[in-house]
Amino acid sequence: MRRTAEHSPLSGEAPSPAPDWAGALVAALVGAAGGVLGATLAGGSPGAFAAAGGLFGLSGAAGLRGRTENAGAGLVWGLGGGFLLWVVLVSAGAAHLSGVSSLAMIGDVRAHVPQLFACVLCVGAPVGITLGIRGGMGPRAAPFHAGRALVAGGASGFAAALIFSRWMYEGDFYPLIAGLGNSGSHATSVLLHFAMACLIGCTFGVLFQSDVRNLGSSMGWGVAYAVFWWLLGPMTVFAAALGHRPDWSASHAAELFGPWVGYVFYGLILGVVYSGVNAVWTRLFVDSDPLNRKREGPGLHALQSLGWGCAAGLAGGLVALPLMIQTGVITKLAGLEGATPLAAGVLLHLVASTAIGASYGVLFRGESTDVVSCSLWGSVLGLIAWYAGPLTLLPLVRTGECDWRPEAAAALLPLLVSHLLFGIVTANVFSAFERSRLERVRRIREPSPEQTVQATRTRPTAPLCLFVLGMGVLLPILLG
Amino acid sequence: MSITPLARRILCGAISGALSSYPLAAAHALASGGVVAGIIMGAGFGAALGPTKRTPAGSVLAGSALGLPAWALVTCAGSSAISGHAPELGAEAMRMQLPALLGWILYGSLLGLVAPGLNGLAARFMGGHHDAAPAASASPKRIVIVGGGFAGMSTAEGLEDLLPDDGSVSITLVSDQNALLFTPMLAEVAGGSLEPGHISAPLRTALRRTEFVRGCAAGVDLGRRILTVAPARGGPGSAREIGFDHLVLAVGSVSNYFGAANIQKHAFDFKTLLDAIRIRNHVIEMFERADREADPEVRRSLVTFVVAGGGFAGVELAGALNDFSRGILADYPRVPEAEVRTVLVHSRDRILPELSESLGRYALDRMAARGVEFRLNTRLLDAEEGKVTLSKGEIRTQTLAWTAGSGPSPWLNSFGLETDKRGAVVVDSTMAVTGRDGIWALGDCAALKDGKSGNPCPPTAQFALREGRALARNISRSLRGLPPEPFHFDSLGALCVVGHQTACAEITVPFTGGRQVRFSGLLAWMMWRGIYVSKLPGLERKIRVLVNWTFELFFPRDIVQTIDLRSNGSS
Structure with a gap:
């Protein structure tokens, strides 16, 4: 049994090593x-x-x-x-x-x-x-399981790429290989698309195995890595592969804005699937070991987090409501033109907020213990909700099509404000619930060895959030 | 100079905010007052930093990342609102704020760099680097609770919530069981509806900071304020002495046979989980024996089950046994249905005296329709192997369950406390034992009267839970030198299951001066299940019970025997 109890899992970081x-x-x-x-x-x-x-x-x-x-x-x-x-x-x-x-x-x-x-x-x-x-190369490196990283990563990449199957077959849209030009037959494009997906997935597993903790943060990692690949693939390497000099201009980036959103969604799903596979693996083979059992099972934590997430989401929805009304999206949400569209829209908004909050509770539990980090994760949640909601689902429901043009994204910028506010409030309210529970059980908390190893390590949350938020907010402004 | 860590962080954050606000001011991130905004955000950042340490790079990047939502919320949505105008949330207006976005990111990075550094310097020169640990008292007040039932458990939980967790108070709970038994569902265990473990909550898991000691309270030295704890159930080991400043007596009640030794010898108790398990296994054993018995008279006595007592416990047990025994008949084809009997013996003219007469009658009719026999106005006089003697005749049976009498634990009489005629400890309305400083009693073992109405508090789980919470408050007040408060609670009503999907309920309507509403049938049964499953301690138990109940809808009850009855003294 590995017991890495060198630092409290709740307290933060290790002492500073000597300068290198x-x-x-x-x-x-x-x-x-x-x-x-x-x-x-x-x-x-x-x-x-x-x-x-x-x-x-x-x-x-x-x-x-x-x-x-x-x-x-x-x-x-x-x-x-x-x-x-x-x-x-x-x-x-x-x-x-x-x-x-x-x-x-x-x-x-x-x-x-x-x-x-x-x-x-x-x-x-x-x-x-x-x-x-x-x-x-130092002594504090976490254990690495290459098989798990490659299998889980590759499978997750493949599964995440399936999201585009409808557009691939109906619209000949291959976001992951955008910029490669016409690669020939449909079968070749599909093959390249999935090969690219598996490559990203496998490297994701190899690079981030020890940093991915929960589904929510894994989503953040997935988005950041996918954005990196959008820069590396469609914007750079594919052009070089075709014998061209990479074109990093804003106009070329605007042309590839659709694949950019596609990469964001691919990253989201990659992160969730990878973390899910990883969590199942950990649950089946690590946490289930009686030597690692805790007083409260993981199921109880999940249910508790679900309830807290609902309450937090409702609070976030209420706080963001005035801004949502201000932007006029509430009536569009309901999709009604009747006598009480506002009331119906408010109700729908609160229900959606509660549901997103519940998902936050399940996805992001245990991620943050202070206001700074949970504000960062909350902002990421808000950004993700903006990409998934107004930019994708709302037009999909209303017109049956996604509108991933930079102009459309720029036009929806006002909604981003309310989504960020919603995310920050939801994350902080949820964190308050979590902290009160941790306060109660702090004397008996015994995380499993795997969790202890993960929790005591310093994860690059702040740069991840800066990169995801920065690129996610700046590109629609610049390219729109 | 003395300053709290939080105040120091806020101050350093505000100064850092002012120092870092140049990009904000230069970028016109706000129409006016970029420095003011910087100071306010800096103070918030400083407060939010908390005790968590970050690397300089982490802090810089965290500040930069927070600059993005700050831009959206403060510049795009907030500044116009502050200046009295509606927020300009147009897409083009937001794009025009791009300089401010860069300003906020730079401001955040500077703030992330300066604030922790300034805070570190301030901590070095002004002191108070860490949040001061609460000072533990040299001699903590010791609170010892005897009994792990509803009263003892709720007292411990209340004390955990109310008293500071700083070492100034120690809480110890002594119980001969290591789990809290949820007695309202005990009949369902005897009837095979629920798994035994599902209606018990482990005390060690449920209590967070209370020390749990498994053992029997053997004696109390009130002068030296020492409780002696012997090993539970006469097991091996030596007695242990536990000192106390406050002693809470919550030992509950035991079955009272009123001196009828033969009945005590041959009857099953119905108080503990083990009692319920024994009854269930015994019923299965009787059916196994009846299945191979050729003599009809003997077979009839084997599948005749007698329950003494027509209160809540007796009625629920009789209903559960009736359903269980008739439900497993399908597995015993050689036992004729007509020979299976469940008989309830009650000394009064109606069952369920705690409920209204109409509900009592309803319960009797429903149970009789399902096959339960009643012997009302009949007393149980004696019991022997294979037979019980009643004031009106006798019944040939191998099974007698006793619910007709209970009383406080006789252990309470052993150390000189004043008791009433039932044997319950006499307490005042604050639950303090009269004339004994720091000794408290509650629950079934205390003769407690309501502080408002003066009526005796009934020995029910509903009252025990409230008494426990009230006593925790009173002990907390006592520790702070405040006088304890009298206990008052208006009953919420009563619920009783009388058979498959059938129950009686009498619920007090709030704010109507004690007016009660009566329900019966399926609605009352659903209410019973809903209320009791919500009261069951622990989410895990709730889920397990719900799963049990759902399974029961689709699958027959289990007839696996789980204990060897030859070794546990069954009748």
């Missing part, structure tokens, strides 16, 4: 090289980009203090850090923040979209992976 100067140097070199490559592909001064990349590598190594324990965690740190690096670079000149009109500002930032991709792909990701591999 060699790792910092390697990260700086990788960052500088990535900067040069990024400047070459996106345009810009190689010297300045190399300096920014080198500084990014150094500050990343210093700021992370060796806490990245594997390549997957490092990649997520790198994606979030790369996004922030771009924000800093694009805002570096005071002219970008003052003295110009907002319209001019949007145009200017659109012109810098290639640098965003360069920061994320050429600087952030390689530096993060380098730091992750370096950190994984």
